[in-house]
Amino acid sequence: MNILVWNCKGAMKPSFRSTIHDLTNFHSPGIMVVMETCISGSRASEILRTLPYDGIHTIDLVDYARGIWLLWRGDMVDMDVLTAMEQEILAIVKVLSSPSPWLLSSIYGSPRFEERQILWDNLCSVSLLHDLPWTIVGDYDDVIDGTEKLGGKPEVIDKGDSKLKKLRSVCGEEVYKTVVDALLELNDYNSSGRVSSDHCPLLLRLFENGQRRLERSIRFEKMWLNHPGFQQVVEKAWEFMPSLGLAISTFKNLASTWNKEIFGNIFARKRQLLPRIRGLQKALAAQPSAFLISLEQELSLEYASLLNQEEDFWALKSRVDWQLFGDRNTAFYHTKTIIKRKHNRIRRIMNQSGEWIEDEDQVMDIVLSGFKELYQTKHLTFISTADFEIEWAIALSTEDSRKLSTMPSNIEILKALSSLKPFEAPGVDGLHAGFFRHFWHILGSSVIDEILTIFASK
Structure with a gap:
């Protein structure tokens, strides 16, 4: 399961909603933490209703700034919020495909040292009160040392040791180092690039110990047929x-x-192409030229081709006859695909004893044994044709x-x-x-x- 963390620098920006939808489509997070929303009340509620998450817990603004939104998908996780403060939301998470709960702390540290001290003390206290797996994500507004900061004024830790370092020592140096090194080596933690903010969204991929990631074989995509180089392949x-x-x-x-x-990725290409077309059209309006007109026609044809490829992509995955619903109805195809995937996903299964089984390997064993019993016979004898009069049998x-x-x-x-x-x-x-x-x-x-x-x- 994926967790996406993003300091959006304000949720009132026109690009905020589309960026959230794009990040969700690209990374399919079960949990998303949005910080520095700088909005609350009815305006926040209006935006939250349009986001693709049915689980929501928010922290209101402090001095017209900050704000934390904890968003999750109810079909992927159960979330029980324990406490919520100005700088933190603490919750117990139960991934539906896993039997083990764990703690999630969503952090947005205050820029004021005295207030941030309260956050560190609270985190250290929480670490001593439980033995569950614990994930802490967010913007701490702190560093281990000055080498972790690039650009701007050099970081000077003049109020004693870094509080982030203190938290690391409380959690256990070896545990902390092992977890961080494992994340970096497995590439399960990465940046998604800056979009609509000067902060990169951070993606954390979580896997259960011993859980196997099934390798998915490549499948033919109908949209490949529109590419002139595919036949050569x-x-x-x-x-x-x-x-x-x-x-x-x-x-x-x-x-x-x-x-x-x-x-390449048609959605990334489409996202890059639209600003080029808009900029080109502005240049044409200011100073037309034959070169710009020819380039606009070329980009417009490329955009039309991308739309056709996008339609083919979703239509193939939804397995719906496009002739019944018209051209370029990608929103319809996308919805049908999501519904089909939810129906096809087996999260748990009941065994012959009436017990619900959630372990992935055990679920696979039950399914395989069910098919074996379905297509194998337990009979040890068979009826010979010699026992019947052949004359009346149909032949x-x-x-x-x-x-x-x-x-x-x-x-x-x-x-x-x-x-x-x-x-x-x-x-x-x-x-x-x-x-x-x-x-x-x-x-x-x-x-x-x-x-x-x-x-x-x-």
Whole structure:
């Protein structure tokens, strides 16, 4: 699960809501901590109603400044707020996919040393009152030493040792160092880049001890078909490949690299392209030129292509016929995708004893054993056809039997493929029927050879 922490420097900015939605879409946090909101009351309530979180706890302003918003998704976590003060929200968190609760402290330290002293004393007291895992996130307005500060006036710790250092010593030097080093080495803690604020959003990825992150194989995306270079990836994968299986394996490796290095993230590209178009149009209004007009047309075509790719992206994931709902209805497709994912996610399952099982490995074992029991028989004997009179039984004619054992023709194989819906659920290889139909002129022979081999071996 992800925790996103952001000092937004004011929630009244026009870009605040769109930035929150973008960060949520990109990182899918179960918990988000927003600091220095500088807003409260009815105006804050109006903004909070538009954010994609159903769990909310806020700290009101102090002297028309500060403010902390603790936001969470109820379908991912249970949150029980224990205390809330001007500089901290302390809560017990229970991730729905995990049986173990833990503490979360959301911090926004006061710029005044005397007030910040109260925060440190409280955190040190809390550390002595529990033995739960504890995550402390936020803006401490403090550093361990002067080397942690870049730019501006040098940090001079002239009021004794850093209070952050004191908190570290209370929690335990070795524990603190082990946790921080592990986070940095695993790259589970990173900055998302500055957006709409001079503070970077911080992303913390949390995983249970022993929890396995299942590797997800790359899947074909319909939007790739709109890129002029994608066919070359397919051609290279199927070139000189002796079998369909090897060609598909090669294609998945090539497509993964191509998607990262060439195709890129369509949402990031769209976000970068819009300011360029707006700036170009302002320049055109001030001083038109043939070059600017040509560049505007080029960027407009690129933007239209991105819109088509975005529509294909969400339509494929929602598995809804786009012809029923019109073009570029990306909001509809996005909603359908989120709903489908929630329905498909198994957080816990009941075993044969009526107990709810939440451990990931145990849930997988129950599902596998259920399918094994479903498709295996416990009968140790079978009924022989010799026990019946064969004369009255229905049987295939000799001609029908001959037709069933005949090798399928190339046309029959293509017709069978064309009868499938092109972009329904993909196969275990991550490829849809529409992919094979679109590139049949490249890979058709390998598919035909594979099917004929299967028929010949049966």
